[in-house]
Amino acid sequence: MSGLFTAAFLRQIGWDVDVFERSPVELVGRGAGITTHPELLAALEQSGAGTHDLGIEVPKRITIDRHGRVIGERPLRQILTSWDRLQRLLRATIDPARYHLGHNFERVEQDERGVRVHFAEGRVERGDLLVGGDGIRSGVRAQLAPDVQPIYSGYYIWRGAPNEADLAPQTLASIFPYFVFFLPERQQVIGYPIAGFNNDLRPGHRRYNFIWYRVGDAQQLRAMCVDETGHQHDYSVPPPLIRRDLIAQMRADAERIMPAAFLDCLRHIERQFFTPIYDFSAPRIVFGRIALVGDAAAAARPHMGFGVAKAGGDAHALARALDAHDDVDAALAAYDAERQPIGERIMLHGRKLGTHLGVDLKTDEDRKMWKLLQDFEAMMDWIAVPNFLAAYR
């Protein structure tokens, strides 16, 4: 997302931009839902991607208890979209001849005139500037700031997206139209509707995004990262290889604690998968003629649902800085000064919201926030709400 946003915004100010993507085939999301924010909608409009058929608007948030009873609600209109839809809108802004699949960044050299970028397949590209939008495990950042490493939060999520058509009428009536919370102790289950296959927004053809936060220390996570064939993975396991005993255990745990509607969702997820939650913020996001954007620069825990909005904001700020300065180095310094603190602020806000799960509470402030978030009313007021950054301005 950050790479595509960057290309769109830089092209608007007259730069020639090429995007190099590691994947040899067009990227398709794993049924991931994305919460939207005013900043994301603005970035999509300003980049030229637009917001056509972006997603599904929910009218409100509700919290339900173990028996499925609604115990709280908040009117809050919010558009929920999907990774696939955003990728497709942004992808359409790029000339296909400028988008290069199957290019794995290997290393970069630079001097005062620009960069030489080497790809694993042997291709070498020169440019005035390299923008690393290569995600939380960025290879660009690994070369320039190898000490900056994502930090495991102490929790992970199970997720998936069942088809609307498979869900029971009771599930469709009680939770499907809403942004829903179910909050057992030290856990969070969150659900909301998203588009179906091929961005199908028609009733009956949509999906429901299911997210279940669970606490698990680094040792437990390491054990979970042993796949069905016995192979140890570093960070996560490709969905088809997740061990069957883990899935069976997860389902058994769910049967014990979840309300019927969320159990119905879980039973109809074809391929559930888990994602460990990491975060970090790089102290610098510019290194000579190389700039980092999006998750490569700073990644927050997903409690705000703000990662793509931040990616768009980084890309736009970079283009604005380059447009405002004749000197590229001065522009990059201005970009670093503007966006590094914002990335760090968003990461810290994610930690604040993560205190709900009760992991590693270090300060009085952490404990105060943990206590506040034990109230489901507070959770509805804090999790993934629009305009949370305004409080810091």
Ligand SMILES: Cc1cc2nc3c(=O)[nH]c(=O)nc-3n(C[C@H](O)[C@H](O)[C@H](O)COP(=O)(O)OP(=O)(O)OC[C@H]3O[C@@H](n4cnc5c(N)ncnc54)[C@H](O)[C@@H]3O)c2cc1C
């Ligand atoms: C569980 C979860 C839920 C989330 N929910 C939301 C949400 O509701 N709303 C929201 O806005 N955000 C959400 N996010 C965050 C969001 O997904 C990220 O912030 C966003 O994808 C960051 O975009 P990016 O382009 O910086 O990085 P990525 O999306 O990680 O993209 C990096 C790209 O770089 C490519 N790449 C990597 N290495 C190389 C290489 N060596 N050479 C070439 N290419 C390479 C990758 O293939 C990939 O295409 C969530 C994240 C998680 C984990």
